[in-house]
Amino acid sequence: MQTKTIQPIHVLYFETRTSFKEIFQYVRVEARKLYQDAVRNDLEITGPVYWIYNGADGQPDTVFTLTIALPVTKPSHSIDSPYHLKQLEAFECISAELYGNWDGLVNTYGALFGEIMAQKLNMSGQNREIYLNMDFENPERNITEVQIGILK
Template sequence: MQTKTIQPIHVLYFETETSLNELMDYVRIVAHRLYREAIRKEMEITGPIYWIYNGADGKPETRFHLTIALPVTAPETPLTDSEFKLKYLEPFHCVAVQLYGSWAGLGKIYGELISELMSNKLVMTGQNREIYLNMDFQNPENNITEVQIGILN
């Protein structure tokens, strides 16, 4: 477990209210549209896709706020006629660990991190991030995902 602070990141993003039961409605679909829009608007893509969970508690039915974000350079002209918006993600103090392999292992990673946070008396903020460093849909054992759990500074 590593503690770090992520500096502000400029992103093109999508937001919705959803639940863990409904996440498959967004997998591959939103990221693909974000990439297309960044290219259409001639923005340089500067990092991997982020999934940001605010208020998710691990229960499949709980509603929470989901942001799917793609780091990009600011466009030359204002972003109009787009389904997406632009913003800077706030600085984010967190603990982080990388998961190598299938996303089926995410639950275990979260459980281990939360247990370690509690034993170190660190307080969670309610925001978690997953950064998809490598996505291999044909060979999920090749996935690399950084899991970040927000903590109070």
Template sequence: MQTKTIQPIHVLCFETRTSLKEILQYVRVEARRLYRDAVRNDLEITGPVYWIYQGADGQADTVFTLTIALPVTPPTHTINSPYQLKQLEAFECVSEDLYGNWDGLSNTYGSLFGEIMSRKLVPSGQNREIYLNMDFENPERNITEVQIGIVK
């Protein structure tokens, strides 16, 4: 686990209100649409897809804001997109990489929140998952960076 500051990132993104119980409808759907839309609008993709959870507490029924974001270079031209361009602000966080199946996400979050509590840090209410490598056929090859926001 490490503590770090993520610098602002310009993204093309999808936002919605959802719950963990309803979130599967966006998996393998919105990210693909974001990639297609970025290419169609001649945007330069500059990083992997982010899933950002604002207000999620791990409970299946809690409604929170989900942002699925694709880093892009700010365009110099007008784009025609159902998605929004925005800048993610600087983000203070503790992070840990998960290598393998996403079934391990709960353990990774547990480890990070345990460390936050032991170090008496204050969670910001925003968590991010950065999908560095996604392999749906061989999930043991997945690499996911989990970031939990902290108040500085």
């Protein structure tokens, strides 16, 4: 676990209001479409896909804002896309990497929340999951960075 500052990142993104009970309709759907749209619009992909949770509290029925974002270079041309472009602002966080099945996310978040409490940090209300490697056939090969936003 470490505390760090993520510098601003330019992204192509999808955004919606959802809950954890309803979130599975976006898994393996929107990220794939973002990649396809970036290629179709000749955008250079500069990093892995981000899932950004604003206002999520872990409860199945709580509605929050979900942003699925793909880092891309800022285009010098206009794009024809159902998606939007924006810059994610600098992000202060405490983070940890999960190696393996996403069932382990609960423990990863638990360890991070424990560290936040131990260090008496204040959370910003935004969490991010960066999918460094996704292997749907062999989930033990997944690499996911979990970032919990903190206030400095």
